[in-house]
Amino acid sequence: MQEYLKIPKERIAVLIGKNGETRKEIEKLTKTKIEVDSKTGDVDLQGENAITFYISLNIIKAIARGFSPAHAFTLKNEDYFFESIDLKEMLGKNDNLIQQKKGRVIGRNGKTRKDIEEKTNTFVSVYGKTVSIIGKAEEMEKAKKVIEMLLEGASHSTAEAVLKEGEKEIEI
Numbered sequence: 001m002q003e004y005l006k007i008p009k010e011r012i013a014v015l016i017g018k019n020g021e022t023r024k025e026i027e028k029l030t031k032t033k034i035e036v037d038s039k040t041g042d043v044d045l046q047g048e049n050a051i052t053f054y055i056s057l058n059i060i061k062a063i064a065r066g067f068s069p070a071h072a073f074t075l076k077n078e079d080y081f082f083e084s085i086d087l088k089e090m091l092g093k094n095d096n097l098i099q100q101k102k103g104r105v106i107g108r109n110g111k112t113r114k115d116i117e118e119k120t121n122t123f124v125s126v127y128g129k130t131v132s133i134i135g136k137a138e139e140m141e142k143a144k145k146v147i148e149m150l151l152e153g154a155s156h157s158t159a160e161a162v163l164k165e166g167e168k169e170i171e172i
Contacts, residue, residue: 001053007041007064008128015043015063022069029076030056051078058082062134066127074123074134081140084132090151102126104150112156116143119163 007015016023016036023034032047034056043060047053055076062072062082074080087098106113106126113124120143122135131151133143146159 001047001050003045003053003057005043005045005057005060005064007043007060009041011064011066012036012038012041014069015060017069022063025069025073026056026059029073030059032056034060062125062132065130065132066125067123067132067134071123071125071134079136080134081137082132082134083140083144084130085144085147085151087129087131087151090148098129101151102131104156105131105147107156112150112159115160115163116146120146 014022016038017025023036026032027034030047030052031049032045032053034046035044036042045053045057045060047056058075058081059072061084062075063069065084075082087101091097091101104112105116105124107115113126116122117124120135120139122133122139122143124143124147125132131147133140133147135143142163146162149159149162150156
């Protein structure tokens with residue numbers, strides 16, 4: 001199996017890691033071969049096993065979409081998934097609108113993004129023209145629902161109410 005992809009130039013160093021450690025760790029973990037053109041961001045991924053190839057591909061995509069390698073490596077667990085919401089596809093090409101909606105997902109001082117992560121046990125990255133999520137299927141769906149609500153203009157209090165759905169109250 002082989003896949004070619006392009007990652008943002010500013011994420012190349014993160015994918016490669018200090019002395020190539022991140023790239024080597026992905027290769028060792030997934031038994032794949034990763035070649036990175038450090039000038040262009042072109043990545044050539046090769047592997048034999050479909051499952052580990054897919055895991056490697058998702059780890060690379062997660063790093064490219066702004067996740068730290070530590071968060072991206074949670075994808076080695078078969079219970080974890082990666083999904084990216086393309087803001088241009090959802091909102092159109094208006095850069096000002098995209099910036100505004102990204103700000104709604106991030107919140108003041110990152111509070112909204114942090115709340116989403118904490119209440120859904122996911123990782124959320126707002127990077128470029130995407131919002132990406134890493135998590136277990138059910139929790140990821142909840143995070144995606146809240147993010148899409150915010151992108152569509154729902155109030156933060158409405159999003160907060162959805163996040164609280166299903167929470168168990170602890171009696172003291």
